[in-house]
Amino acid sequence: MSYSLLAHWQQHGGGKPMFDESLEHDAFVHEADRPKPDTQVAVSHPETPTTPGGYKRLVVAHFMLGNTYPFTKLNWEETFDLAEESGLDGLILNLGSEEWQFRQARAAYLIAAQRVKAPIIGRNPIRLALSLDLNVMHSSQWDDAVQLTTKIAGLMGSPAQLLHDGKPLLTAFDGHNAVWGSNGWKGFMDELNSKMRYKVSFWPAWFQPPERLIDNELIDGLFSWNGAWPMANRHISLSTEDMAFIASSKPFMAAVSPLFFTHYGKTGEWAFNKNWIYRSDDLLYPSRWSSILALTPARAPEIVQVISWNDYGESHNIAPVMGAEPGSEAWTTGMDHVAFREMTGYFARRWRDGAPEVEDEIVVWMWYRLNPKTVQASNDTVGRPDNANWALDLINALILVPEGLENVELFITNGPSRHNNKNGKHLDSGRSNALTIPFLPGSVHFEIKSSMGTHMRHSAHDIHSTAEHYNFNMWSGSWRVKVPRTKG
Secondary structure, three states, rough: OOOOOOOOOOOOOOOOOOOOHHHOOOOOOOHHOOOOOOOOOOOOOOOOOOOOOOOEEEEEEEEEEHHHHOHHHHHHHHHHHHHHHHHOOEEEEEEEEOOOHHHHHHHHHHHHHHHOOOOOOOOOOEEEEEEOOOOOOOOOOOHHHHHHHHHHHHHHHOEOOOOOOOOEEEEEEEOOOOOOOHHHHHHHHHHHEEEEEEEEEEEEEOOOHHHHHHHOOOOOOOOOHHHHOOOOOOOOOOHHHHHHHOOOOOOEEEEEOOOOEEEEEEOOOOOOOOEEEEOOOOOOHHHHHHHHHHHOOOOOOOOOEEEEOHHHOOOOOOOOOOOOOOOOHHHHHHOOOHHHHHHHHHHHHHHOOOOOOOOOEEEEEEEEOOOOOOOOOOOOOOOOOOOOHHHOOEEEEEEEOOOOOOEEEEEEEEEEEEOOOOEEEEEEEOEEEEEEEOOOOOOOEEEEEEEEEEEEEOOOOEEOOOOOOOOOOOEEEEEEOOOOOOOO
């Protein structure tokens, strides 16, 4: 089954995408502009973690080009600014079959290349790679391969192209059965490598048993898309989702995601027939990241891919809504994901850069659904999502507490009763604290206190006992405060 949203943007009345037409000039990369091998393989400082292959660790996010139909140059600049601020090294552009998606991909590469040549001080300029969406691309004829490799070779030679081991990285969503005439994927990659003038590093997300992927000589790096979520009603575990890939000698790209909920029906304009959840309520995002952090350097992945930057239809976007939404407004409107974006930067810097677990401020990230899982929607034509019984009615929180604070406690008041005893929930200082608390419909308030007094007192989003439509998306909030230093 496909788990990627076929999120093409349907523009009523036709017309072209609204990005700056001047970006079409010289959009393809010429030979003289191609980056030399190894120009993006950074030399790590001794204290900076590296991959088993000795390269800099990378954190990237999956990006749906299908939601960029109305993107302008300013939208791309805003996206890249936010991605760089969020600690990402790259965006993996999910490329569909429409010509306007190629045009937007060319615009993205050209703008990103300009940022590489003139980076913002204090930031690493964002890099780009392509993910070929074989759910929608034509792949039966050899001419399909010729045309596609011609188009993407001009992009992948850009100075903004994400490299691994000095080679342009390429991935694909599904499509292991693509025949490309009678030449198969070997013919496709030979054609692409010939046009690129040097070898591409291929890391497809193919839904096959691990041993078939590991033994496939065409595959340079392993990527398990479904490792981002538990595929059953259980807690996520590296030993279940990823161990075969981790144990392989091939480099591995681990998937992480904050949640999954999609709610498309079988009829109407957006008849994608996708209506299910994966279990996401019990600290999915920090649990997955913490498991990756706990791996020894010899077993660590080369790359972590966040799913996703902007797939609003599957609810796992870490970025604010920008551009087009594929009919998902009913479950994304008002559902702020700021905590997921900030946690991405926090974990990325810890895993990739060796940043400390806590610094000099208290940080609270909180996220939860806004209805109990048993709520009966009053006006929902799609119906209750599959696996809805897997949901857990929990407030999730990740709280960073600096060193030196004593008797730190969290108090959460929700609904008609307090969910912890009068002494509150103890928080350890000098570390991150991940916790869940069962919720009830009603208001949500919290306080953080220590021996120094009250550090925070805030209200979060109310939880509702009724709903017009089923919504298993999550709202999140972010709060932080500097801790005053005591006199020594």
